[in-house]
Amino acid sequence: MAEILKEYNYTPAKLHRGYANKSLYINVGDLSIVEKEVTQWMKDKFVGGKGFDLWYLWNAVTPETKWDSPENEIVMSAGPLGALTQYSGTGKTLVASISPMTGIPIDSNAGGYFGPLLKLSGWDALELQGKADKDVVIFIDGNKGIIRFEEGEEYPEDTHLLAEILTERFAENEDDKVNVAVVCTGSAAKTGYMGMLNFSFYDPRRKTCRYKQAARGGLGTILRDKKIKALVVRFKGVTGNLNDVADLATINRIGIKYHKQMHDLDEKQNRMRTIGTANTVMVMNKYDLLPTRNFQTGGDPETYRIAPEVFVNQFLTQGLHDGCWYGCTMSCAKCADNFLLTSGPYAGTRVTVDGPEYECVAGLGSNLGIFDPQAILEENFYCDTYGIDLISFATTMAFVMECVQRGQVTREQLGGLDLRFGNKDAVLELMHLMSRGEGFGKIAGLGIRRLKKIFVEEFGADEQLLNDIGMENKGLEYSEYCHKESLAQQGGFAMTNKGPQHDEAWLIFMDMVNNQIPTFEDKAYALFYYPMFRTWFGLCGLCKLPWNDIVPADNYKTDVPAKVPEHVQNYVDIFNAVTGMSIDKDELIRQSERVYNFQRVFNLRMGHGKRDEDYPPYRSCGPVSEEEYLSRQELYDKQLVEKQGLDPEKMTLTEKIAATRAYRMDQYEQLMDAVYKRRGWTMNGVPTPEHLKEIGMDLPMLLEVVEPHL
Amino acid sequence: MKFLAHKQEICDGCRKCEEVCSQLYFKTTDRNYSAIRINNNFNTYHAKKCTQCGECINMCTANAIYRDRNGVVRIDKKLCVGCMGCVGFCTELVMFYNDDQPTPFKCVACGACVKACPKHALEILVSQA
Numbered sequence: 001m002a003e004i005l006k007e008y009n010y011t012p013a014k015l016h017r018g019y020a021n022k023s024l025y026i027n028v029g030d031l032s033i034v035e036k037e038v039t040q041w042m043k044d045k046f047v048g049g050k051g052f053d054l055w056y057l058w059n060a061v062t063p064e065t066k067w068d069s070p071e072n073e074i075v076m077s078a079g080p081l082g083a084l085t086q087y088s089g090t091g092k093t094l095v096a097s098i099s100p101m102t103g104i105p106i107d108s109n110a111g112g113y114f115g116p117l118l119k120l121s122g123w124d125a126l127e128l129q130g131k132a133d134k135d136v137v138i139f140i141d142g143n144k145g146i147i148r149f150e151e152g153e154e155y156p157e158d159t160h161l162l163a164e165i166l167t168e169r170f171a172e173n174e175d176d177k178v179n180v181a182v183v184c185t186g187s188a189a190k191t192g193y194m195g196m197l198n199f200s201f202y203d204p205r206r207k208t209c210r211y212k213q214a215a216r217g218g219l220g221t222i223l224r225d226k227k228i229k230a231l232v233v234r235f236k237g238v239t240g241n242l243n244d245v246a247d248l249a250t251i252n253r254i255g256i257k258y259h260k261q262m263h264d265l266d267e268k269q270n271r272m273r274t275i276g277t278a279n280t281v282m283v284m285n286k287y288d289l290l291p292t293r294n295f296q297t298g299g300d301p302e303t304y305r306i307a308p309e310v311f312v313n314q315f316l317t318q319g320l321h322d323g324c325w326y327g328c329t330m331s332c333a334k335c336a337d338n339f340l341l342t343s344g345p346y347a348g349t350r351v352t353v354d355g356p357e358y359e360c361v362a363g364l365g366s367n368l369g370i371f372d373p374q375a376i377l378e379e380n381f382y383c384d385t386y387g388i389d390l391i392s393f394a395t396t397m398a399f400v401m402e403c404v405q406r407g408q409v410t411r412e413q414l415g416g417l418d419l420r421f422g423n424k425d426a427v428l429e430l431m432h433l434m435s436r437g438e439g440f441g442k443i444a445g446l447g448i449r450r451l452k453k454i455f456v457e458e459f460g461a462d463e464q465l466l467n468d469i470g471m472e473n474k475g476l477e478y479s480e481y482c483h484k485e486s487l488a489q490q491g492g493f494a495m496t497n498k499g500p501q502h503d504e505a506w507l508i509f510m511d512m513v514n515n516q517i518p519t520f521e522d523k524a525y526a527l528f529y530y531p532m533f534r535t536w537f538g539l540c541g542l543c544k545l546p547w548n549d550i551v552p553a554d555n556y557k558t559d560v561p562a563k564v565p566e567h568v569q570n571y572v573d574i575f576n577a578v579t580g581m582s583i584d585k586d587e588l589i590r591q592s593e594r595v596y597n598f599q600r601v602f603n604l605r606m607g608h609g610k611r612d613e614d615y616p617p618y619r620s621c622g623p624v625s626e627e628e629y630l631s632r633q634e635l636y637d638k639q640l641v642e643k644q645g646l647d648p649e650k651m652t653l654t655e656k657i658a659a660t661r662a663y664r665m666d667q668y669e670q671l672m673d674a675v676y677k678r679r680g681w682t683m684n685g686v687p688t689p690e691h692l693k694e695i696g697m698d699l700p701m702l703l704e705v706v707e708p709h710l
Numbered sequence: 711m712k713f714l715a716h717k718q719e720i721c722d723g724c725r726k727c728e729e730v731c732s733q734l735y736f737k738t739t740d741r742n743y744s745a746i747r748i749n750n751n752f753n754t755y756h757a758k759k760c761t762q763c764g765e766c767i768n769m770c771t772a773n774a775i776y777r778d779r780n781g782v783v784r785i786d787k788k789l790c791v792g793c794m795g796c797v798g799f800c801t802e803l804v805m806f807y808n809d810d811q812p813t814p815f816k817c818v819a820c821g822a823c824v825k826a827c828p829k830h831a832l833e834i835l836v837s838q839a
Contacts, residue, residue, distance in 0.1 A: 085771075085791045085792055085793040086792070086793055086794050178773075204773045205773055238772075238791045239791055239792055239812050240791060240792025240793065240794075240812050240813075241792070241812070248809050249809040252794055252807065252809055255793070255794050255798070256794050256797045256798045256807075257798070258798070259794060259795050259797065259798020259799055260798040260799075261798075262798065262799075263798055263799045263801075319768050320768055321768065321769055321770060321771050321773070323771050326771045326772055326791045326793050327771050327791065327793030327794075327795060328771060329769065329771065329793075329795045329798065329799065331769075331771075
């Protein structure tokens with residue numbers, strides 16, 4: 001039995017209209033605890049979830065705070081709609097901190113039961129500050145009103161072991177395991193900046209823990225730096241109205257209508273219940289969007305080997321509920337049961353592998369030139385259990401492999417690892433090295449921005465080439481979409497607050513395939529509306545997938561099918577039914593604008609957040625190399641004629657690449673101007689005082705930050 | 711597998727079955743609380759009630775639905791979280807709910823309505839399925 005370091009008793013708050021109206025502050029340095037009031041002002045300005053996270057984080061840090069400063073916090077919050085059970089995707093936990101990768105606030109979110117059970121235990125948010133001397137486990141019992149610190153040195157680090165042990169440890173019996181949720185990371189979180197957080201939920205059918213990840217930006221790295229081994233919450237008694245909502249009948253009605261859509265339409269639409277987000281792999285391949293060999297191309301003839309049906313037919317258990325919170329009938333968290341590992345410390349054991357999600361198949365598969373489903377699942381497992389952000393790892397590996405391909409680094413410089421595209425064994429070996437903190441594994445987890453510096457300064461690599469092919473912006477690696485032909489998505493990645501992650505804007509099909517946003521103004525509107533709309537999910541504790549990964553049968557008849565108007569109205573109605581408020585779809589966007597602009601100013605406060613940091617690497621925008629140009633020569637030549645009035649017949653390949661680049665970067669500049677104008681920012685990307693006033697965020701603390709930059 | 715069968719040709723639509731069901735389980739005569747619903751379609755009476763097909767068992771998001779030893783599909787109210795997923799997923803539209811009840815409800819082939827039916831239009835059958 002682990003030594004109990006401290007125990008604190010509290011009276012769990014009853015929820016009312018979506019809020020507990022209390023938040024929990026924990027300092028793991030001195031084991032102090034503070035119960036804070038959640039004020040109406042906080043709700044008005046920040047709603048909850050990511051909004052509360054950023055507000056608490058702002059108050060905790062200074063402009064000088066680094067990711068590993070003791071005052072840096074990890075803040076977690078479910079939003080006011082979190083822990084509902086009647087609508088799909090109501091179990092997200094939003095997490096924020098100052099990121100080791102970017103130096104600015106990162107926000108990331110995960111399914112799993114932790115956030116909802118934390119909220120049902122009486123806490124709208126949890127702040128974790130300070131650093132412990134030795135590994136500590138923090139346990140919150142929401143039924144008994146106990147917060148307990150336990151010594152955590154004795155536990156293993158890797159998630160698939162640790163979470164099972166802690167679930168067993170804190171559940172009162174087998175049936176109680178579903179009431180326990182764990183947040184932890186893994187052994188590789190110590191050796192780089194891309195450590196992620198696993199959020200568990202117990203699967204009573206498979207009798208094992210399953211995991212979802214708040215993966216981006218190094219949150220696991222920060223957790224381990226604070227010497228927090230794990231967070232555990234236990235709450236028994238989830239029912240349909242613990243949020244004490246204002247209008248349960250509306251929530252039931254809308255929820256059932258949505259469940260029926262899922263039942264009737266999912267198999268005809270995206271088959272989320274069958275394969276999850278990986279359903280899109282072949283579609284991406286078809287439209288030249290599947291990143292292949294570090295985003296050099298958008299597809300490959302070998303992709304059929306990692307097609308959705310391969311995973312469905314050979315690996316994924318079908319027919320069981322796979323939702324990561326109660327009530328989610330989208331049920332997309334697929335998994336492969338009894339998967340036999342072939343490498344690393346757990347070789348020879350059979351495990352349950354969550355996923356693979358789309359980002360996994362594209363990132364650890366095609367983008368590394370690996371078209372082997374078995375290898376992808378094994379990479380997926382080790383990323384999860386070692387606590388590695390799969391996206392940052394995959395995109396970083398793709399970068400390293402292209403550096404090898406182009407002779408920028410040698411095998412010897414990589415500690416002997418043969419990191420050529422397609423070498424799954426070398427990729428897995430690198431993961432094991434990261435877990436042990438050995439060889440190239442000591443620095444691989446630092447991410448592309450820092451590897452570029454090392455490769456240039458220590459190995460003499462070509463700086464411009466590395467800047468062109470290193471798919472990072474603001475220090476964060478791109479997620480897995482080859483988007484060279486979508487100007488809007490180039491902005492959708494590089495004009496984000498936290499770095500290039502598709503959860504802010506995914507406009508590729510609207511822009512590139514369906515040509516629904518042809519002008520700069522159209523694109524600017526899309527880069528206003530969708531990031532704001534998507535931000536709102538993070539304020540409320542919601543998953544975005546149920547919004548548009550299934551649509552009503554008559555959605556195509558609506559004025560803007562891309563918005564899925566019926567589902568937008570569902571969210572407006574549910575928000576009002578929970579809180580008793582009466583927002584409309586415009587106020588929904590305004591709620592997000594407040595937090596979005598707050599985050600932008602937060603970036604400024606941390607010494608970042610202006611135009612110069614919103615530029616993408618050129619690989620995001622167009623063909624860097626001759627092979628890339630030649631792979632789509634017909635398209636690029638046609639664009640030279642139609643868009644620039646040039647005659648490709650009279651140009652060398654080098655001239656054509658240069659002309660294409662000049663044109664595309666000019667287009668990007670024009671897009672930035674249009675987007676900044678639409679968002680109410682100066683041409684340097686700074687929110688104007690007038691705009692802050694218009695959205696109700698002309699707070700002195702924000703004005704003080706923006707004024708020097710006007 | 712026990713299930714409730716309805717003889718459409720005999721039923722005269724008196725709805726005594728609805729009354730008995732809602733009275734037995736919810737102490738009310740409001741038919742919205744009955745797990746059997748008689749619908750009149752041009753004076754032909756159709757009974758909506760669970761066929762015990764069990765499609766709701768594996769989709770249940772709380773693992774709260776199970777088949778008992780008699781083959782009857784039941785909801786464990788201690789485990790049910792009131793997500794209403796089964797209501798939306800029931801192909802036969804015979805998983806019922808009310809807003810003042812925390813969990814959905816369904817026919818469990820208890821036979822109370824069989825005894826009450828004045829026309830003997832209901833019976834409990836056992837299939838090998």
